[in-house]
Amino acid sequence: MINKKKFDFVLAGYLIALIALGCIVIFSASTTTIGGYTNTQNYWWKQAIFAVISLLAVYLLLKIPMSIFELLIVPAYILNILALILVLFTPPVNGAHRWFSFLGINYQPSESAKLLTILVVARAISQDNMTEIKQIFIALGLTVLPALLILIEPDFGSTLVFFFSLLAMLIAAELPLYYILLLISPVISIITSFWWIAIIIWIIVLVYLLLRARLSWITISIASILNVFLALITPVFWNGLKDYQQQRILSFFNPMADPLGAGYQIIQAKIAVGSGSIFGKGWLEGTQKNMHFLPEHHTDFIFSVIGEEFGFIGSLVLLGLFFLFFHRLINDIGQIQVRERRIAAAGIFAYLLFQTFINIGMNIGLIPATGIPLPFISYGGSNLLFSTLAVGVVLKYLNERGLMK
Template identity: 75%
Template sequence: MIKRKKFDFMLAALLLVLILSGCVAIFTASTTTIGEYTTTQSHWWKQLIFAGISLGMIFLLIRLPMPVLDLIIIPAYLLNILALIVVLFTPEVNGSHRWFSFFGLNYQPSESAKLLTILVVARAISRDNLTEIKQILYGLGLVLVPVLLILIEPDFGTTLVFFFALLAMLVAAEVPLVYLLLLVSPVVSMVSSLWWPAILIWIAVLVVLLLWSRLSWVTTTIAAIINGFIALIMPVFWNGLKDYQQSRIVSFLNPMADPLGAGYQIIQSKIAIGSGSIFGKGWLLGTQKNMNFLPEHHTDFIFSVVGEEFGFIGALLLLTAFILFFWRIITDIGEIKVRERKIASAGIFAYLMFQTFINIGMNIGLVPATGIPLPFISYGGSNLLFNTLAVGVILKYLNERGFMK
């Protein structure tokens, strides 16, 4: 086998394109025009500084000897868990405990937890001679610790990302699909239990699939019982919730039922993007943006500004940049042969892609509002840093001697 160093210039270039597009979008998103007066808040150049720092960190990461990186992953993960615990005792900001802030800089430990958890899980499940069930259980265990802590904050959207990343890593570990089916089956049961014909059909389908894949009778029975139990307990649990808890869940799943809260933001975002039409309203000319209907539209709702000012053409261009970027990552995953690194790269891919999908989907009213920022585009220092570092990890894997084992 060939042993050589390879730097993926293509991926780095695409990353740079995305980050710079982000700075441009942040510039227009934080510009307000009143009459003849135009003012721009300082976010865009702060983001540029963060970008510079993040790219510098990639450079350092690539220069870092691989054994050192391997050594610090687990202690870093444990430290991060500690940070997730400590952050719960910080003063509340906008109804949740997510941020540490020092010197005016905000750091969300859940941002770094995503990357570190992926690296630790990849380490755990890539060991030789693990059965499929063990791989699943180890992965689930390592993911659940940060997930539970983040749920307390509370930050529901972020926890979803962890599960998507885990699923992708198990796919990369080539765990048979039927086991993944077992993993997701309780979630499907939970959702389908709200309508009893659905749950009956689902459990029937599940049993047939398990039998068809020639799993043991024991596994099939246990799976069926667990799913049946979840289906039965869900309505009881649901009815046990207080009215306001129910309505909070309903408005999460169907924001339009809550016009004064989440629904308001989504409708404003849809109006902004929709009114951008094919060619957009033009650079700095977004009327909806200018009226500031959406609070903080330089963060979670930045795509609405892109859609309004650059129209369908502009939005599609940004989407294309993302597709090329992710396509390139997938190609790289195919090339990495070290099992642990392949699995880790798959996790990183999934975590970035699902955040992108969920954020854009939220902006156009496709998925519920979750408070997940758009990777590389939304304003936010620690978010940009860890997303960029995640790409940096893939770049480093490619750049390592012996990446083709």
């Protein structure tokens, strides 16, 4: 059966609205107003240029024949892995090796790696006659490679995006939920490891769920032993850290533990959002931004600028636009009938949703600062280009559905 082409103008409209809103907010974040003095940095017009380039890239993507697009996925992934290796040898910026710079243009290969890894994993695990175990190991292998290279940069936040997308793709591939449980169980064991009652309850729940799944006693025993081992070894590892190492980790989870150091950004972001009240301080009038108390206010903490200058109402408008965008995106995924494309679209949805949730969460103090930008809103050419292309891929899948499979 062949489906007719169907371009989703509504999803494209939400995408353009988010990008336009980002350019407007970046203009405010780039402008310092103190008394009669006003100075605007060039971030906003650079973002406007990035926006035009990103939308043109989506237009070109839609014009490329699907056969050529699919042919380019694996070579592009391999080249991206090489770029992630080469970037480790570039001069550090703020202690991290993340960017290639050429003629004033910065390229961050970790941003393209997110999208390309999703496309390659979807291709690999959608092959016919592949066992579930093989699906898991191949998906993990293709994901762990770029994730480890990005972790070395270091960029812990981007690494988390890979595994959240991976879980979404495995679920979309209709992998039994007990496999998903086995994959996330080590994380839960580490979290519960500092309270012995929580450890006991978790292991009992894990064994019960695996028994309900009718797994073999060998599988259940191995999973239980590994999780108990992780739960027991984590406190030993923690106690083996030096005091300053423990303090850094504690500050990551509790900013008030180091208010002038690791926790400074989140504290200032919370002050900015809270001071905006209902209607905000007004366009260009954010004091936390203007007095530069809020670091990185045009990138990772741009949501705080929205909260300070436009208040609860402005923040609600942005959240409402994101809600409409993601609601439309997930509805579109349900219309994609080719298995590989549906799995890839699920990974793209998870990748964008996770970044949105984490960024806004850290701006309001619910989540530790991880350096994850707000899709389409934060300043950054690489982030904007590949986030926009990710949506372009879904639009392409909808526009060229092809044969049911």
